[in-house]
Amino acid sequence: MTHLLNLLAAIALLVWGTHLVRKDTLRVLGANLRRVLAQSVGNRFTAVLSGVGVTALLQSSTATALIISAFVGQGLMSLPAALAVMLGADVGTSLMALVFSRDLSWLSPLFIFLGVVLFIAKQSTSTGYVGRILIGLGLMLLALSLVRASANELTQAQAVRDLLATLGSDRLLEITIGAVLSVLSYSSLAIVLLIATLANSHVVTVDVALGLVLGANLGSGLLAVLTTLRSPIEARQVPMGNLIFKLMGVALMAPSMGLWLSHVRPNVADAATTVVLFHFMFNALAALLFIGLTQVVARWVAYWLPIPKRNALNGRHRHLDASALATPSVALACAVREAMHQADVVETMLRGVLDVIKTNDLDLAKSLQKMDDTVDRLYSDIKYYLTKISREALNDKEGRRWTDVISFTINMEQIGDIVERILEDIENKKIRTGREFSPAGMAEITELHGDLVNNLRLGMSVFLNDDPRDAIKLLEEKTRFRDLELKYAANHLNRLTDNTLESIETSSLHLDLISELKRINSLICAIAYPILESTGALAPNRLRQPAAAPGSPDSAI
Template structure:
């Protein structure tokens, strides 16, 4: 046997296996992505349902690693709490063992049928059927790659030298565990390692003790991939889920190794042959870990949070914290993450308005300086949101997702414009007032403060509407545009009345006051256009023009 050629063939089939899993994962996410998200969201209300959801999703995705990467993206984006996500991962590990149980039978004969059906659907189907064809092709490739991978490995390890090396390694169980973990990491699949262990044990190449060690290494290796390859970024909090999953694997591994001399002989009794016994041990190992950890997930999650705390938000205030690139495979999730960043923009605008109120009333320059710094936050978030949302594959977006994409872009753009008005215009009013050493009249200052407070309320309403998309809320915010226009008109009239009465403070600050009134109204318009306009336009409640039609 040409060992070098076999190694290259093994690498090729390992790559085919990874590509097949990737096709299954992306196909399922494109076909059922929003449903998976809703399914997980509905299941996360209690641990048992989350556990079941993890098992079901992993069976669908054919990979606990794929489930872990998806859950890592959700937890990094704040869409899923850590404790239920850990319950999902416990279920995912059980789901992976169920995949092994299914593939342990001779199902390779189904591979050509799956690929043929998948190609037909992929070429001739539309939308969901087209993507489901990708799932079937991926499953066919997975079965083919697994079959060929095992076919190549068996004669390789059955050679006298290799078989003897395996028997010798069986005396050093930790070494076998480490080797199996490395193989699982390289193949990106615990299924490969467990099926290999079953095959070797069934043919008598390795003993039951070595087979158990290989299964334990497969469980450890499957937890390493999400930690090393998940897009966790620089935020240590994003590593909580993969680390939590790895730690419970290590705890189970340590426990089994501690009683290995007693447990290994018992494993042989779990099935009619060594191969089936190892498959059952794999399932029971993951079920036992789930039963051990499920009751303690909340304190366990709290411990992980303390070990990996979130960094102070002030460290990089203008950087996005929810825009996970891996979530782009599921547009609905990506748009939800962009929505969370949009709410950060709304909070920032509210903070700028509060700073503006202080700057209008105070002679200190500090409120002006600190509030202007918040505009950099808005600029950074706006750029990040636009780049992220516009980077979503256009052909994968449903009509509803395209509509939401435009709503997110409209919201971010208008809030950025509102921030520019505060930073460049209104804070300049406050700065010029301080430079001249003048003060607004008591009536004029109270007037401006009331308008700013009203804008703060409208900014909160705009953020709420951006989330709930409620038409009644949209109409309420829309009415604020007309109300603000009337308030500004009345405020201008009151200002001119004070001018006529000769109020010296009004005379000194007349241009500043009028500029402020104009800009406050423009900010309100941006808040309305940010969230109310898209909802009302979709519902057909906006008139094409405010002009009366000419007959």
Template sequence: MSGTLSLVDLAGAVALLLWGTHMVQSGVQRTFGPRLRHVLGTALKSRARAFLAGMGVTAVLQSSTATGLMVAGFAAGGLVDLVPALAVMLGANVGSTLIVQALSFDVSALSPALILVGVVMFRRKGAERVHDLGRVAIGLGLMLLALHQLLGLMAPYEDAPSLRLLLGAISTSPILDVLLAAAVTWAFHSSVAVVLVVMSFAANGVVPPEAAFALVLGANLGTAINPVLEAPAGDGPASRRLPVGNLVTRIIGTVIALAAIEPISRLMVGLQPDDARAVADFHTLFNVALALVFLPLLKPYAAFLRVLMPNRIDPADPSRPLYLDAAARETPVVALGGAAREALRLADVLESMLEGSRDVFQRWDRRVLAETGRLDDVLDSLNTAIKSYVTSLDGDVLADKDVRRLDEILTFAMNLEQAGDVVDRNLLSHAAKCIARGLAFSPEEGARIVGMMERLIRNLRTAASLFMTHDPRAARLLAEEKIAFRQIEEEATRAHLARLRAGRTDAAETSGLHLDLLRDLKQINSHIVAAAAYPVLVREGELLPSRILSAHATTDDAR
């Protein structure tokens, strides 16, 4: 019975550690997510900067896996090459060792204070950033608490004859040490916890330094296994390049370190007499050495991974470009025609998103909500492919009208992609909030929202036609839609204020949400107008630089 309770306690401590890590990651991503993605996106232009960015972001996120997922998203969208992505993972591995270095000191006394401060911040209303930072503080407190409990649970067993006998038996075989630590790390989903336990064993003489270093190698190997196993199989072999590449570098480093484990052990013990600190330092030095060896070799290594795991072409994949013919780049006029056809596919995808959003607000269907949200990834992928394709054309052979058409294609594609972002991040987010809280709009509000979405769909079809015909009359009609949307928003705002003045606080939340939706729909319409109408009106000289009456005109009128 006591053994069963001990296993439950151990599993509970591991679960608490994983949950604390999850809270830290989610809190940091909600607060600094766009900035972290910007840091990574900016740094991915060179190997050295990518390495440093991976190290820093991992230290903030407390997880090399979370960093890897962000980089995998860039790679899947075609925004980053495999070489800098692998450099980020090398940096992320070093960043995870910094977490071990920090937690190797006795900082468990900070746990109650972090949890207390985090709860106070988390419960504060009206401040989203403070709320999310409170989540981070709670997560850090839970991590420290879980690690303290984990080490406390292991302490009584460090002197157990059976455990000493088992560890003594495997200590004579470094390969068994590596396999055991890799299996435990894979099961725990945390190399930090395993390395800290190994440090505790080494400090108390349960395992000799040589065996402790082999166990650390196993922990480094085990933490790279889960991303490979959890990579989405439906995306084909190419989706596994990054996790497999990271795992292979760990395997190569582990094999080399095992071959020289005896001299390495003597050197580390000579440099650091404290066995626990020697384990933490070895963990860091192993990953630093791995980065120094592989950073100069990433280009041929990435080429090898591409040959080993080629792209799988799925004809049914909606995010796969259909008209961006690589051979047509030699004839820019033909290439621009293909890019224009591809840009029209963006209009089709955005129309599907608007139709899905309309259905969500009519039926409050979670399944439709999820399916509509996934279409934004298709928009992002197609937009990225179009931008990469047209910007790769030789500008020296393009005539003036070709350059103008290229700009029109980019303007059309980027505005529709931004409209899709508003649908995904705002409209669907509001819909999810309504479903979660059980909110419902009044019949008048619901009809207005659905009506505006229907109007947006018609405007989008007009924009797609205008993109091909360049008809000034259609451009004027589409541009006038901005006035109609602005008037609808102003009317709804006056109605909302009238309700508040009348003291109708019961509908204040849904009415405010209704206004947010109208603003979002107006913003989507603005992107649609800017995508197709404005380029035509600018060319015709019919677009004013500002809607504000100039001071000249005001003075003349006064006279």
């Protein structure tokens, strides 16, 4: 019983080490990996190579599948190109299995020691995350040595030998067990390394081990399908296509395993190398044979998982992809795109205000007010989505971006509420009462409204591009807008003094309107503050220093 518990603990440690390496590699290189994948889909062969490289770093084809699924779901990559990347991703996983199958246990204490030193010295920095990657690699190597030791002890028990001997009589059972283990462990790499170690320790025969490896490959494809079950159809197509490739590969390789055992096994030194070489050849041959079928399989998947036609009510493509949450940097990009849509809705509401004032269109006013419900719903969805992104997996820059997105969506939600209130006032105090602004007052409102729409567009650009120069320009517009608001309020009071009839009738609405427009402008300009603060362009406070009294020491400076 003790030896079994030791084996289970070693397997758990292997899976945990793989998880640490994958998670912290995404944290350190997430944005760069996404850029490499996005830029390498010009043709199928570069897509395969990018899949090999990215997955070799992540040590998980499932993680690569989730990133690629998010890209396809957002319309950033075509389905055939994504399937080509996944063929390379499987090759990348098998390459790492070849590396870890070597006896590298002597590196385990070195990696763990260096990793702990780096992590403790530089926590919450890129150096600290590199330390965690080294710790994960060290734990993987340590776990493999523990698996070997525990497996050797278990093989001494006759009951264990009799149980494992039953696997040799059923190829389908071997594939099923390998697939289940891969899904449960969330890592086909860990399971393949485990199978290789068990085969080398004579816990299972090489013949059984090869069947389990086929199952582990199938399980990695099934895992990606299960992980994206609740994602949009576009994101679910990539795992489904990859699973089809794996099913085709298993169907081709299962009958030919005898050839591998008779021709390759005698020329290989140990069982572990035989197993991992088989794993590599399976994925390499799949990539070579199926690279020309990406278009065909993409059509199959599009037929089985058709993208539903959308009507005018539900036709907008949502950017908050649940499958992207496994890759926080990708999920953050999804939240930014949804926040930009929220800002587009707010801009539509704001632009419509002037049309309502000029045309007295009650139906337009009602439809614009209803749009605030959309703004509120988008705010809630984005906020909830961001809370599901692991803050620990974000680096410092991404963490600040996370805060910027929250602040931006809050400001847009508040602007939507103000616009709704403005429309209600126009409806009650102008349209239903039959009143009109004076020509001079209408000209002032038109100018303020035009400046406000331009500032909103500038604020959206500042949020999207994170440009300090545009942020400075936005703050300059805030000062100019404030001066205009004070000037036009004074002009209105002068018209009241002159007993201008229209100004008297609409005085309350006019003053409230320019005051609300100023509030909206302040919320827009608030977008600039986090960007300028991060660059050190803002002073600790903006209060003017008091003038020194005559005769004081400061007055002599």
